[in-house]
Amino acid sequence: MLYLKNYVASGIKQASIYGLIVFILNFKFSKMSSYTEEELAKDLEGQEYKYGFVSDFQSETIPKGLNEDVVRQISAMKGEPEWMTEIRLKAFRNWQTMVEPEWAHLTYKKPDFQAISYYSAPKQTKKYESWDDVDPEMKETMRKLGISMEEQKRLTGTAVDFVVDSVSVATSFKDKLLELGIIFCPISEAIRDYPELVKKYIGTVVPATDNFYAALNSAVFTDGSFCYIPKGVRCPMELSTYFRINEGGTGQFERTLVIADEGSYVSYLEGCTAPQRDENQLHAAVVELIALDDAEIKYSTVQNWYPGNKEGVGGVFNFVTKRGLCEKGAKISWTQVETGSAITWKYPSCILKGDNSIGEFYSVAVTNGYQQADTGTKMIHLGKNTRSTIIAKGISAGNSQNCYRGLVQINDRADNARNRTECDSLLLSSTSGAHTFPYIECKNKSAHIEHEATTSKISEEQMFYVKQRGLDDEKAISLIVNGYAKEVLNRMPMEFAVEAQKLLEISLENSVG
Amino acid sequence: MLTIKNLHASIEEDGTEILKGLDLVVKAGEVHAIMGPNGAGKSTLASVLAGKDGYEVTEGEVDFDGVNLLELEVDERAKEGLFLAFQYPVEIPGVSNINFLRSALGEIHEYQKKDNLSAKEFLAKVREASKLVELDNKLASRAVNVGFSGGEKKRNEIFQMAMLEPKLAILDETDSGLDIDALRVVSDGVNKLRSENNAIIVITHYQRLLEYIQPDFVHVLSDGKIVKTGSKELALELEEKGYDWINEEIA
Numbered sequence: 001m002l003y004l005k006n007y008v009a010s011g012i013k014q015a016s017i018y019g020l021i022v023f024i025l026n027f028k029f030s031k032m033s034s035y036t037e038e039e040l041a042k043d044l045e046g047q048e049y050k051y052g053f054v055s056d057f058q059s060e061t062i063p064k065g066l067n068e069d070v071v072r073q074i075s076a077m078k079g080e081p082e083w084m085t086e087i088r089l090k091a092f093r094n095w096q097t098m099v100e101p102e103w104a105h106l107t108y109k110k111p112d113f114q115a116i117s118y119y120s121a122p123k124q125t126k127k128y129e130s131w132d133d134v135d136p137e138m139k140e141t142m143r144k145l146g147i148s149m150e151e152q153k154r155l156t157g158t159a160v161d162f163v164v165d166s167v168s169v170a171t172s173f174k175d176k177l178l179e180l181g182i183i184f185c186p187i188s189e190a191i192r193d194y195p196e197l198v199k200k201y202i203g204t205v206v207p208a209t210d211n212f213y214a215a216l217n218s219a220v221f222t223d224g225s226f227c228y229i230p231k232g233v234r235c236p237m238e239l240s241t242y243f244r245i246n247e248g249g250t251g252q253f254e255r256t257l258v259i260a261d262e263g264s265y266v267s268y269l270e271g272c273t274a275p276q277r278d279e280n281q282l283h284a285a286v287v288e289l290i291a292l293d294d295a296e297i298k299y300s301t302v303q304n305w306y307p308g309n310k311e312g313v314g315g316v317f318n319f320v321t322k323r324g325l326c327e328k329g330a331k332i333s334w335t336q337v338e339t340g341s342a343i344t345w346k347y348p349s350c351i352l353k354g355d356n357s358i359g360e361f362y363s364v365a366v367t368n369g370y371q372q373a374d375t376g377t378k379m380i381h382l383g384k385n386t387r388s389t390i391i392a393k394g395i396s397a398g399n400s401q402n403c404y405r406g407l408v409q410i411n412d413r414a415d416n417a418r419n420r421t422e423c424d425s426l427l428l429s430s431t432s433g434a435h436t437f438p439y440i441e442c443k444n445k446s447a448h449i450e451h452e453a454t455t456s457k458i459s460e461e462q463m464f465y466v467k468q469r470g471l472d473d474e475k476a477i478s479l480i481v482n483g484y485a486k487e488v489l490n491r492m493p494m495e496f497a498v499e500a501q502k503l504l505e506i507s508l509e510n511s512v513g
Numbered sequence: 514m515l516t517i518k519n520l521h522a523s524i525e526e527d528g529t530e531i532l533k534g535l536d537l538v539v540k541a542g543e544v545h546a547i548m549g550p551n552g553a554g555k556s557t558l559a560s561v562l563a564g565k566d567g568y569e570v571t572e573g574e575v576d577f578d579g580v581n582l583l584e585l586e587v588d589e590r591a592k593e594g595l596f597l598a599f600q601y602p603v604e605i606p607g608v609s610n611i612n613f614l615r616s617a618l619g620e621i622h623e624y625q626k627k628d629n630l631s632a633k634e635f636l637a638k639v640r641e642a643s644k645l646v647e648l649d650n651k652l653a654s655r656a657v658n659v660g661f662s663g664g665e666k667k668r669n670e671i672f673q674m675a676m677l678e679p680k681l682a683i684l685d686e687t688d689s690g691l692d693i694d695a696l697r698v699v700s701d702g703v704n705k706l707r708s709e710n711n712a713i714i715v716i717t718h719y720q721r722l723l724e725y726i727q728p729d730f731v732h733v734l735s736d737g738k739i740v741k742t743g744s745k746e747l748a749l750e751l752e753e754k755g756y757d758w759i760n761e762e763i764a
Contacts, residue, residue, distance in 0.1 A: 464565050465603035467587040468596075469617040469677065470624070476588075479616060483607030483656065 062119045068092060071219050074119050078188045078222070081195060091208035091218030098212045104374040105403040105435055108343050111282050111317060118220045118253070177237075181230040184239050187255050190226035197228055201259055205288040205325045205351070213284040213319040213345075217253045221286070224254035229264040229295070238493050240269035256287040260295035260330075267298040269496055281306070281316045283341075289324030289332055293354065296331040297324065300492050301348075304503050305340035312370025312399075315342025322346065328354030328383070335491045337500040338365040338375060339507040347405065349378035352386035352414075359388040364485040364500070366507045367400030367432070376406035376437075381414040381447075390421040393485050396432035397508055403435040410447040417444065423453040426484055428477065428508070478505045514712050515539040515582075515681055520573035521737075522561045531557040533737030534573070539681070542709040546723055546748060547716045549734035550756040555716045556600060558734070559685040563597040564590050578680065591617075592624035594680030598670040598687050605657040610669065611639060613657050614676045621677060642675035646702040664695040671702045682706075683714045688722040700725030720752035733759050 062073060071092045075085040100110055177184050183194060191198050208218035225241045241256070260266050270287075283305060291297045299322075308315025318341035324332035334348040350359030361377035379388035388408065396402040402425065410417045425434035436453055458480050466476040482489070482501055489497050515537070522532040531554045539545050549555050561568050562575065564587040575582040580593055605613065615635060622629050630638065643653050646668040658666050667687055674682050684703070688696055703726050707713065715726055723731070723745060731748045733741040733756075741747065741759055751759070 459603075460566065461603045462605060464563075464587065465599065466605065466613075468563055468591050468599075469613070469673065470588050470591040470620040471616060472586070472588045472620075475616065475620065479608055479613065480605060483605055486607030 062117060064117045065114045066092075066116070066118060066220065070118055074220055074222060077119065078191070080188075080191055083195070083199060084191050087203065087208070088219050091215050092220075094208055095212065095215035095219055098215055100212050104345055104405070105401065105437070106343055106345065106372045106374050108317065108372070113216070116282055119222055177235075180233050180236070182233060182235055183226065183228040185226055187221075187224040187226040187257060190257070194226070194228070197259065198226065198257065201290055202255075202257055202288070205290060205323045206286050206321050211321060214286050214321040217255060217284050217286040217321070221253040221255035224256045224285070225258075226256075227258045227266065227268065229260045229266045231261045232263045233261075234264065235266040238267045238269055240271065252281070252283045252285070254285045256285070257290075258288070258297060258299070259290045260292060260297050262293045262295060264292075265296045267493060268300070269493060270299070270301045271304070271496075271499070282319075283316050284319045285321070287320070287322040287348075289322075291324060291326050291330035291332050291357075293327045294329040295327070296333075298333045298493075299324070299335070299348070300496055301334075301336040301338075302492075302496055302500050302503060303336065303338045303340050303344070306342075307340050307369060307371045307507070308342040310369055312342070315371070316340065317343045318346065319343075320346040322348035323351065323378075324349070324359070325351045326354055326357035326359060326383075326386075329356045330354055331358040331360070333358075333360040333362070333491075334377065335360075335362045335488065336364070336375075337485075337488070337492070337496075337503060338363065338373060339503040341373075342371060344371075344373040344375050346375045347377055349380065349407075350388065351380045351382065352388065352417075353382045354386075355383040356385045357383055358386070361388075361390045361392070361406075362488040362491045363392045364395070364488045364504070365393070365402055365404075366395045366397070366481075366504060367402045368397040368507050369400060370398070371400040372403075373401070374403045374405055376404045378407040379409070379419060381408075381410045381417040381419070384413070384415045385417070386414055387418045388420075390419070390423070391487060392421075392423045393488055394423075394425045394434055395428065395481055395485070395504075395508075396425070396434050397428035399429075399431045401433045401435070403433075403437065405437040405439075407439040407441070408449060408451075409440075410442045410444050410449070412443040414444050415446050416448075417446070418448045419450065421449075421451045423451070424484075425453075425455040426481065427455065427457050428481075474508070478508055481508060514541050514578055515714075516574075516576040518574045518576075520558075520561070520575065521571045522557060522568050522573075523571055525567050525569045530571070531568075531737055532561065535734075535738055537732065537739060539712045539714060541680075541712055543730065544707065544713045544715065544726065544728045546726075546728035546731045546745075547714060547734050547739075548718065548720075548731060548748060548751060551718075553734045554737045555734055556685055559597055559683050559714075559716055562590075562683060563587060563595065588620070589624075591677075591679075592621050594625075596674050596677055596679030596682045598667075598674060598682060598684040600686040600689060602658045602661075602666040602670055604659045606659050608657050610653050610655060610657050610672075614639070614673060617673075617677060638676060642672050645675050645705055646671045647698050648672045663690040664692065667691055667699055668695065668702075671699055671706075675702065675706055679711065681712050681714070683716065685716045686718065687715070688717055688719065696722065697725060720748040723748045735759060 068089060071088050072085060075088055203218065206214050208215050227239055229235050258268055289297050289299060305316035305318055326332050332350050336348065338344055348361060352359050359379050363375065365373045365375050367373050376392060377390055379390065390406055392404045394402040394404055404423050406421065408419045408421065421438065423436055423438065427434055434455055438451055440449055442449060458477065462480055463476055466479060471479060482504055485504065489500055492500055517535055517537040520532050520535040521530065523530040535558065547555055557568065561570060564585065570583055577593060577595065582590060585593065619629050639653055643650060648668050652661065652665060652669065658669060661669060670687065687699060691699060700722065703713065715722065715728060728745050731743050731745055732739045
């Protein structure tokens with residue numbers, strides 16, 4: 001206990017995410033319920049967007065604009081084999097024939113795709129042999145993000161793949177994982193070193209023809225993470241990737257591919273931040289999960305891209321396609337806490353192809369200021385006895401618009417499929433909006449589908465009660481909101497739950513009144 | 514500790530005056546009982562002192578240990594050491610009692626420039642306080658008041674009082690809805706929290722509670738004013754003769 005306590009003290013002093021990570025781990029041991037909102041609050045005093053710093057390491061950025069040459073150039077710079085270049089070009093040609101979707105409940109100025117630079121890599125003179133060789137400026141960036149590698153290695157046992165703009169700069173724990181046959185590396189490396197695996201699975205769950213942004217991503221993605229868990233292996237640690245957009249006027253197009261072979265298990269964490277910038281930054285990612293027979297993938301995201309300023313200027317446009325495929329008896333669980341981005345367009349989905357497979361979606365989406373979120377999930381039931389659960393909590397403050405959009409589809413051969421959907425909205429201001437668009441398509445009579453939805457406000461009685469115990473307006477709201485989102489936050493791996501709570505707090509600042 | 518002078522308060526919405534010139538002085542170490550018929554303004558007094566929205570103070574002063582209470586926000590009053598045990602405790606889904614109290618205590622300590630408790634000290638305090646009102650340990654870690662029985666909610670209020678150690682506690686009809694055993698537990702808890710440094714105002718309809726929590730003074734509140742003050746015997750007399758007796762006597 002004493003040993004742990006020392007870390008608590010030093011961690012909190014630095015006001016880093018780290019302090020809190022350590023803190024919560026402590027409590028796990030001492031059986032205390034969790035760290036408290038109060039510590040959280042102390043840690044966040046007077047915060048604006050916390051990750052709003054621009055790192056000054058030299059970047060190599062290719063000129064703005066997009067055409068076949070740029071696609072080829074990206075592929076060449078990544079040293080990709082011919083087959084990959086072909087995939088990209090095919091996707092690009094496809095993309096050119098597509099139009100940007102307009103069905104979402106979002107209003108924004110469409111990005112000018114010719115005004116974006118599609119590749120920005122921190123300039124490196126040589127490949128890092130060891131952690132000591134990593135650019136100090138980049139280490140500083142990581143420190144500010146609270147994910148310093150040394151600390152990470154020492155304290156949490158989390159393997160991190162850290163992606164700044166487009167290139168993955170350092171991956172820890174790789175060797176240890178390799179002993180178990182687990183591959184965890186930047187996807188650019190996987191394309192070179194494990195071409196059979198990549199070739200076999202990439203684009204199988206999210207084909208390049210899937211939608212406008214997925215096609216764009218398939219053409220220009222610059223990096224991302226790749227993960228393969230062999231048959232029957234239970235990955236002993238949480239794998240995590242931290243994404244950060246650094247250069248102004250660039251887009252980040254990362255590609256993630258996770259393959260869990262038969263009977264394996266992996267828990268994957270993904271965190272996202274971007275520095276404060278005036279112009280809107282585009283982010284269009286694709287994540288594909290493949291859970292083979294009896295495998296389980298737990299995928300957690302904390303998304304905290306810059307949401308724009310108080311007037312609604314700037315911020316990240318986040319158009320993401322995330323989808324997982326479940327074979328027989330497999331399970332995929334998406335958990336997300338979305339607090340950032342000016343525009344969020346994101347529907348992590350599960351295709352329940354195999355009999356007895358399970359899909360889960362747990363989400364908290366917070367919008368404040370002029371943020372707009374259109375997010376939800378799709379549960380596609382194809383196999384027999386497939387089950388899915390959707391718990392979506394929307395919290396709208398300021399002048400924001402928060403929208404849940406979900407599809408539950410039971411196909412004709414999916415006997416005895418079950419779905420339970422719970423969809424709650426909490427309104428914190430009279431100028432914000434909460435919208436729900438649930439779609440249910442059922443082609444099989446044996447299906448059981450439940451849908452529950454609520455919309456509520458924080459009651460005056462609750463506020464008075466909490467304030468009477470000594471919490472001011474903002475802290476009272478934060479406490480109540482955290483309680484409201486608990487069901488989802490509890491699904492997060494410990495380290496992330498803390499960060500998620502902090503983010504809720506940050507994003508709800510100035511939401512009172 | 515608390516000096517209320519000529520307090521007038523109305524309901525903001527329709528201007529109905531509820532408190533019509535109330536005077537009260539409470540010193541450290543004292544327990545005051547405020548009794549009175551329905552609609553006399555007992556709960557309004559508690560709400561106005563705690564700073565609840567919806568009431569307007571039109572006249573009068575409230576001094577709390579040298580601080581003008583009426584100028585403070587709800588949470589500042591709490592941090593100054595005023596605690597209200599609610600007649601109807603509120604549910605906060607998803608927020609555990611322990612987290613709630615750790616946040617509250619942290620805020621109060623910071624305001625009072627006291628060192629915050631370590632996790633170990635805090636947990637020891639939780640154990641002690643829950644023992645005081647025989648609150649099941651499980652309830653301490655359950656969400657605030659969610660799924661609690663009426664009696665458990667009231668015990669939880671006193672548990673919170675024990676945790677937050679206020680200078681002045683106002684117990685608003687804490688006896689309502691309690692069976693005789695629970696009443697004894699709650700009262701025992703309150704009695705153990707009595708000290709020379711704190712004061713308690715007990716608001717109640719019935720004399721029953723005062724058998725357990727013995728007051729130094731009993732005040733009768735009627736039509737927004739304190740119309741009679743006496744010792745604990747006054748409560749017995751009230752019980753026997755009813756509130757009409759007081760009204761007649763005043764008339």
